[in-house]
Amino acid sequence: MTDAxxxxxHERGTRAVTVxxxxxxxxxxxxxxxxxxxxxxDYFTSPVAKVDVSTYRVSTxxxxxxxxxxxxxxxxxxxxxxxxxxxxxxxxxxxxxxxNGEGADVIFTVTREPELSDEDWRLSLLxxxxxxxxxxxxxxx
Numbered sequence: 001m002t003d004a005x006x007x008x009x010h011e012r013g014t015r016a017v018t019v020x021x022x023x024x025x026x027x028x029x030x031x032x033x034x035x036x037x038x039x040x041x042d043y044f045t046s047p048v049a050k051v052d053v054s055t056y057r058v059s060t061x062x063x064x065x066x067x068x069x070x071x072x073x074x075x076x077x078x079x080x081x082x083x084x085x086x087x088x089x090x091x092x093x094x095x096x097x098x099x100n101g102e103g104a105d106v107i108f109t110v111t112r113e114p115e116l117s118d119e120d121w122r123l124s125l126l127x128x129x130x131x132x133x134x135x136x137x138x139x140x141x
Contacts, residue, residue, distance in 0.1 A: 017132040019104050027097050030071065044059070076096055
């Protein structure tokens with residue numbers, strides 16, 4: 001058996017939206033975790049509450065969560081980390097912003113957890129598309 005045969009991976013889903021706003025405007029909004037509940041409307045079901053300098057709390061369908069965002073505004077890289085209130089943070093959930101003419105593309109990648117059914121995975125990706133469209137509406141309004 002080769003080393004490659006021993007490696008297992010998770011399925012990922014990537015969705016994107018083009019926003020007709022300057023890169024810097026889009027990046028600044030994504031760098032502000034206090035505004036995530038304005039566009040992450042399916043997963044964040046309450047306003048965001050600040051816990052400390054870099055950690056926030058929000059209600060979600062599976063229960064209350066802590067989260068943080070590691071942001072590099074100039075490069076357009078944002079890594080979202082989620083955690084139960086009493087547990088460790090997850091692996092990073094990457095969000096990227098790319099220059100697109102005078103606007104920007106927002107690219108969001110999620111990882112399928114092994115226990116997620118095919119139907120729940122499909123609904124999760126639809127929810128992500130809904131949230132990216134909410135982000136677009138927020139930024140373009």
